[in-house]
Amino acid sequence: MNRVKKGFIIFCMTLILLTGCWDRVEIEDRGFNIGVAIDLEEQRGEEVEQPQGDYVFKGTYQLVVPRGLQQGEGGAGGATKAYQNLVSRSDTMFGQVRNLAEETSRTPFMKHLQLIIISDEVAKKPKVFANILDFFLRDHEMRRGINVFISNGEAGPIFDVDPNPDNLPVMFINSIAENARKRPEMLPEQRIGDIYERLVDHHSYLVPQIKLGGDNNIEIEGAAIIHGHNNRFEEFITGEETEGVRFIKGEYDAGLLKTMIEDNLVVYEVKRADSKIEVNTEDKEQIEFTINISTEGNIGESFETLDYTKPEVMDKVRSALEKEIERIAQTTIKKLHQDLKVDALQLGSYVERKDYKTWKEIKDNWDHGENYFAKSNIKVNAKAMIRTSGSVIQIEK
Amino acid sequence: MKSFEYGDGEIGHTEIFYAVASMVIAIGILNLPRDLAQATNYVDGVFSLIIAGLFAILFTWMIASLAAKYPKQSFYSYTASLISRPIAFVITLGLTIHFLLFVAYETRMIGVIAAHYIFDRTPIEVASFSFLMLIVYAVSGSHVGILRLNLMFLPIIVLIAITICLMNLAYFDTENLSPFFTTDLKGYWKGVQESYFSFSGYEILLFYIVLMNRPKKAPKFAALGMIIPVLLYATFYVITIGVFSYDTTQTMVFPTIELAKEVEVPGGFFERLESVFFIIWIMAIFNTAAMAYDVSLLAARSIFKKVKKKTLIFIFSPIIFLAAMFPQNLNEIRTMATYISYSSLFVVVFIPIVLLVIAKLRGIKGSE
Numbered sequence: 001m002n003r004v005k006k007g008f009i010i011f012c013m014t015l016i017l018l019t020g021c022w023d024r025v026e027i028e029d030r031g032f033n034i035g036v037a038i039d040l041e042e043q044r045g046e047e048v049e050q051p052q053g054d055y056v057f058k059g060t061y062q063l064v065v066p067r068g069l070q071q072g073e074g075g076a077g078g079a080t081k082a083y084q085n086l087v088s089r090s091d092t093m094f095g096q097v098r099n100l101a102e103e104t105s106r107t108p109f110m111k112h113l114q115l116i117i118i119s120d121e122v123a124k125k126p127k128v129f130a131n132i133l134d135f136f137l138r139d140h141e142m143r144r145g146i147n148v149f150i151s152n153g154e155a156g157p158i159f160d161v162d163p164n165p166d167n168l169p170v171m172f173i174n175s176i177a178e179n180a181r182k183r184p185e186m187l188p189e190q191r192i193g194d195i196y197e198r199l200v201d202h203h204s205y206l207v208p209q210i211k212l213g214g215d216n217n218i219e220i221e222g223a224a225i226i227h228g229h230n231n232r233f234e235e236f237i238t239g240e241e242t243e244g245v246r247f248i249k250g251e252y253d254a255g256l257l258k259t260m261i262e263d264n265l266v267v268y269e270v271k272r273a274d275s276k277i278e279v280n281t282e283d284k285e286q287i288e289f290t291i292n293i294s295t296e297g298n299i300g301e302s303f304e305t306l307d308y309t310k311p312e313v314m315d316k317v318r319s320a321l322e323k324e325i326e327r328i329a330q331t332t333i334k335k336l337h338q339d340l341k342v343d344a345l346q347l348g349s350y351v352e353r354k355d356y357k358t359w360k361e362i363k364d365n366w367d368h369g370e371n372y373f374a375k376s377n378i379k380v381n382a383k384a385m386i387r388t389s390g391s392v393i394q395i396e397k
Numbered sequence: 398m399k400s401f402e403y404g405d406g407e408i409g410h411t412e413i414f415y416a417v418a419s420m421v422i423a424i425g426i427l428n429l430p431r432d433l434a435q436a437t438n439y440v441d442g443v444f445s446l447i448i449a450g451l452f453a454i455l456f457t458w459m460i461a462s463l464a465a466k467y468p469k470q471s472f473y474s475y476t477a478s479l480i481s482r483p484i485a486f487v488i489t490l491g492l493t494i495h496f497l498l499f500v501a502y503e504t505r506m507i508g509v510i511a512a513h514y515i516f517d518r519t520p521i522e523v524a525s526f527s528f529l530m531l532i533v534y535a536v537s538g539s540h541v542g543i544l545r546l547n548l549m550f551l552p553i554i555v556l557i558a559i560t561i562c563l564m565n566l567a568y569f570d571t572e573n574l575s576p577f578f579t580t581d582l583k584g585y586w587k588g589v590q591e592s593y594f595s596f597s598g599y600e601i602l603l604f605y606i607v608l609m610n611r612p613k614k615a616p617k618f619a620a621l622g623m624i625i626p627v628l629l630y631a632t633f634y635v636i637t638i639g640v641f642s643y644d645t646t647q648t649m650v651f652p653t654i655e656l657a658k659e660v661e662v663p664g665g666f667f668e669r670l671e672s673v674f675f676i677i678w679i680m681a682i683f684n685t686a687a688m689a690y691d692v693s694l695l696a697a698r699s700i701f702k703k704v705k706k707k708t709l710i711f712i713f714s715p716i717i718f719l720a721a722m723f724p725q726n727l728n729e730i731r732t733m734a735t736y737i738s739y740s741s742l743f744v745v746v747f748i749p750i751v752l753l754v755i756a757k758l759r760g761i762k763g764s765e
Contacts, residue, residue: 022518140514144660191660193568193641200644349572356576 001316016173020132031106033097034083035062035115035170037155038132040122040188041089053091059134060156061086061100062109082167085159093135110141115170116148116192119155120224122202123233130199130231134163137196144193147177152211152236175209184255184270185239186225204228204344204367206245209384209385225344233343237335244332247325248345248380250275251303256300257380257384259320263379264304268321268384272296277347282357283323284362286374289347293325293382303347308389318384325382333378341374343367407610408544410618412576415547416688417457417599417622422554423685424506424734425549425650426630427678430637434646436587440574440638443631450627452589454620455597456745460599461619464606465751472603473699479664479755480584488748489700492566492603495740496693497713501596501720502737503686504529505730507614507679508721513653515675528686533714535687536694537707540608543687551625557677558629562636564660573642585687594734595630597741599623601688650727690717694760 030243041158046139063084082319086103088096102110116136123129142234151158163172180186187208198205206223213219221239237245246252252273273295280288299308299317306313336344348366353361433442437738467475472492508525516524537544547725580588599619608616637652640659646652690713697709724730 022520022523022624023516143661144655196647197642200648273533353572353575356579 020036025107025109029106030109031100031104032064032112033061033108033110034064034112034168035059035117035159036113036172037062037117037135037151037159038093038122039119039155041124055122055128056089056091057088057093057122058088059088059093059094060159061088061096062159062168063104063106063108064112064168065081067203083159084155085171087156093132093218094139096137111140111143113142113146116146116171117151117155117158118148119151119153119237122155123150123224123226126230126232127159128231129226129233133195133199135171136192142192143197144191146192147174147189147389148192148195148207148222149173149210150207150233152209154212158210158212158218159218161212163215173218173220174188175211176218179219180208181253182241183221185221186250187245188253198226198228199231202228202346203346204342206237206242206344207348225340225342227342227368230329233339237332240328241332241335244328244330245336245345246331247273247329247382248275248277248291250293252295257324259275259317259324260302261306261317261320266299266302266304266306266317266320267299267301268297268317268386270295270297271387277349277350279347279354279360283349284358284372285375287351287372289350289376289378291329291378291380292383293329293380294385295321295325296385296387298388299386300390300391302394305394308386309391313358315385318386321384321386322382325384326380327341329380329382331382337374337376337378341367345375347376348373348380399624401763406608407543407612408605408616409436411548412541412544413461413602413605414611414618414622415551415675416544416601416605416618417549418625419554419681419684420546420598420688421453421623421626421685422551422629422681423443423598424503424682425597426633427506427510429630429654430597430634430646430652431649433588434652435636436642437580437584439576439577440635441578441580441581441585442592442638442643443634444586445732446592446631446634447627448585449589449592450623450631452461452593453599454623455629457602457623458620459749459753460602460745461616463753464487464592465609465612465615468609468612469607471607471699475754477624477722479752479759480680481642484514488517489696491599491740492744493693493696493700495600495744496689497717498694498720498737499689499735500529500532500686500693501717501723502528502730502734503689503725504532504717505733507682507686508619509727510651510654510675510678510729512536514671518707522722525679528683528717529578529714529718529721531683532686532690534684538690539712543684544608546687547684550684554677555625555629558633559675560610561634561657561660561674562633562659563733564662564670565636565656567641568637571639571641573639575747586739592630593742594738595622596626597738597745598685598689600744601692603744608730609706612671614666619709643697651739664715665710 039058041056041058044057063086065082065084067080086098086100090096099106118129118132127315136146141328159169161172163169163171166175177189187206190207204225208220208224209224210218210221222237223242224236225234227234229283231280255270256266257270259268272294276279276292277292308314336342340351343366362372365372433446436442437445449549464566473489475487475590476488481596485701504525507528511524512521513520602619609615637646637656640656641652649655654671657671660670693713694706694709724733
């Protein structure tokens with residue numbers, strides 16, 4: 001066979017490859033889904049033959065409209081929105097995503113999903129919170145960095161919030177959530193990967209709260225407590241209680257503390273905070289936790305005229321601050337330990353590391369059933385260090 | 398006189414070093430963390446892993462010294478001189494089949510992973526088939542070519558793998574590691590077994606040392622080559638447990654891929670680090686599968702001397718493909734992997750010991 005013939009045969013065979021790629025989807029045809037909000041639609045009552053879940057959920061899916069993104073810069077305010085919210089109803093998440101395809105000209109593409117908001121009403125049903133997240137953990141398109149929130153009230157309308165100065169409500173919410181570094185009343189972002197760990201190890205945990213404020217604003221403050229053994233949402237805690245959680249868990253990044261010295265306010269700017277938790281497991285009926293919180297910071301504002309060069313003044317301010325930190329931490333402990341009896345601080349994991357044998361015995365009755373957590377004692381000590389008084393010692397003399 | 402020259406059909410000790418490391422780094426790394434976390438508590442699995450690694454290094458050294466005893470002699474020829482021709486024939490044939498199954502397993506896994514994570518709608522058969530064609534192309538060339546490719550690929554693979562580990566340090570939580578030493582002995586032993594299986598593949602030495610020009614150094618460099626995967630796997634294990642905690646690792650199908658997906662580098666191409674991970678991982682599998690296929694050809698040609706290499710490739714490839722497509726689901730693939738691991742254990746432990754003992758007893762010395 002000569003070379004021409006050979007070449008011709010090979011050429012013909014390459015034609016087979018031209019039938020194309022199975023997975024090709026043009027980028028223009030993809031509907032980039034960046035956020036999901038889940039609400040409860042109805043509860044199933046009567047029995048029907050086909051298999052179905054107990055609840056029907058209403059999912060609001062936010063899709064990006066790239067055209068709107070480009071126009072937004074031109075300044076034609078509100079001409080084209082950069083996003084499109086689609087509503088889909090089904091008893092499964094997979095079903096919802098598949099239903100979306102009926103409504104939009106673009107194939108829903110979940111790889112860029114960034115936010116899941118689940119309404120408190122949904123999360124109150126036992127196990128449902130975990131069931132909803134199952135799809136988002138199982139599907140290979142999803143990543144583990146998706147932020148999860150629980151909404152106080154309906155979740156869907158949150159996606160209609162005015163995202164000024166951003167273009168997309170989901171991105172807007174995520175940017176606000178990042179500010180948790182500056183605001184101790186906000187819980188740090190919970191990624192779906194973190195929650196997955198909690199679903200597996202059954203420790204109770206917290207999920208940041210999101211709610212719609214008065215003027216179509218969103219508020220991210222406080223947190224939702226989820227009980228580990230059945231993944232059921234228990235109650236919201238306030239911003240101050242969240243601050244206490246962050247002090248106790250050593251997740252406090254930066255913030256300010258106010259204290260009264262002689263009827264006037266002194267503001268302490270916390271630059272750094274840390275916590276060490278010691279546990280004594282000698283008596284499993286009365287496990288003792290000692291939480292040592294230590295902070296470092298400056299005087300940020302002082303209404304009281306004080307000479308901060310004097311050690312006794314510093315001591316006075318410091319002990320007032322330490323009392324304040326202890327008060328905040330105690331408020332949180334009272335709520336979680338005495339009122340709700342849910343170990344959302346994950347103190348149980350300290351027992352697990354300190355005394356594995358005892359933990360194995362009590363872990364199934366840790367914060368429910370016999371509730372060894374409720375029987376434990378928690379002590380808090382705080383230490384506040386004041387590094388400087390700022391640029392001035394005092395502004396009046 | 399130069400001891401080594403490119404272009405000839407011989408290899409030096411560097412190639413052996415790289416060949417062992419490249420051969421062993423393969424599928425094992427994907428699900429090893431899960432198997433190990435199921436057997437042991439918290440980070441204890443890493444001790445099992447290191448013990449298994451020490452065993453693997455010992456066996457590597459043993460195999461290499463057996464093969465190095467008979468320089469320039471093929472496995473079949475020195476086995477035949479030790480334990481009669483028919484038995485040597487059966488053993489060599491068995492090894493051929495063992496390595497063919499090895500290729501089949503790698504081919505199937507590449508199809509499974511590709512179909513799951515990369516090509517949603519492409520059939521596994523097509524993904525596996527294209528991969529197999531690539532392997533066939535590789536083995537059609539010279540043995541030395543494949544071995545030298547390792548020199549290029551392995552540094553890239555190790556570098557990217559370490560990058561992925563370092564990137565994950567941001568999510569690393571030391572609290573997930575302790576308490577230490579809570580596993581019972583049975584758990585440790587199971588962990589040793591699970592990890593040992595992921596270190597199989599170095600039995601290729603039985604056939605590759607023939608190509609060496611100075612085989613005396615082979616045992617040392619082969620054992621050194623084995624250290625790379627042991628350390629790499631141990632690092633990956635500790636990072637996986639630190640990032641996910643051991644309970645969660647148990648529940649993931651491929652924890653290592655999830656680890657690559659965990660990382661998010663802001664902005665641009667590297668935001669999705671798992672794409673880079675898939676590249677290096679496919680490179681690693683390619684090396685492993687190509688060497689395994691190449692060795693099975695070497696083995697087959699030592700017993701069927703008259704058959705041409707091309708003919709053997711034409712006979713073997715459909716067999717590999719059919720064997721690869723035989724398991725119906727992930728569980729059956731795992732069963733297949735377990736069988737291959739057992740036969741590998743037989744190859745690396747039983748055969749060398751018997752041969753070494755017989756060589757001692759009958760006083761047959763190689764040309765040392």
